[in-house]
Amino acid sequence: MKLLLILFFISFTLRADDFINKTDYAKLLYSNPRGIGCDKCHAKNGKGDIIASYVQKGKQKMLSAPAINNISKARFFAALNNPKSVMPRYSLTMEEFESLYEYVNSQK
Numbered sequence: 001m002k003l004l005l006i007l008f009f010i011s012f013t014l015r016a017d018d019f020i021n022k023t024d025y026a027k028l029l030y031s032n033p034r035g036i037g038c039d040k041c042h043a044k045n046g047k048g049d050i051i052a053s054y055v056q057k058g059k060q061k062m063l064s065a066p067a068i069n070n071i072s073k074a075r076f077f078a079a080l081n082n083p084k085s086v087m088p089r090y091s092l093t094m095e096e097f098e099s100l101y102e103y104v105n106s107q108k
């Protein structure tokens with residue numbers, strides 16, 4: 001009986017270690033969405049960043065990723081499903097998409 005109780009507590013503790021909350025999950029997904037992390041281009045907090053600057057035909061040009069923590073859900077969704085976007089194709093599930101949207105909007 002004692003052994004059973006001990007085993008019960010061990011399994012309970014192990015399960016507690018596996019626990020990951022919604023915010024931590026979304027944060028991980030943002031930096032590692034089965035592809036290049038969103039943070040690499042849109043910065044850690046989704047406020048946008050300069051990706052590269054270069055000279056083209058003698059003119060200084062800049063490629064930047066816009067802020068994504070201040071747009072509607074519809075626009076967010078459309079951007080991630082736009083085949084003409086510069087961004088990599090992610091094939092996110094609806095749940096992943098919702099998590100990312102909530103995450104960047106909590107980073108204002």
Ligand code: HEC
Pocket residue numbers: 030033036037038039040041042051064065066067068071075076077079080084085086087088090100
């Ligand atoms: C290689 C750099 C790069 C990566 C990685 C990247 N983006 Fe982007 N993103 C861009 C650029 C550049 C634009 C603007 C031009 C375009 O859409 O092609 C953009 C546009 C967007 C927009 C539209 C913004 C608007 O104002 O309409 C959203 C939303 C977005 N990205 C979300 C994400 C999310 C979420 C991820 C990760 C799953 C991600 N991006 C990864 C470069 C990137």
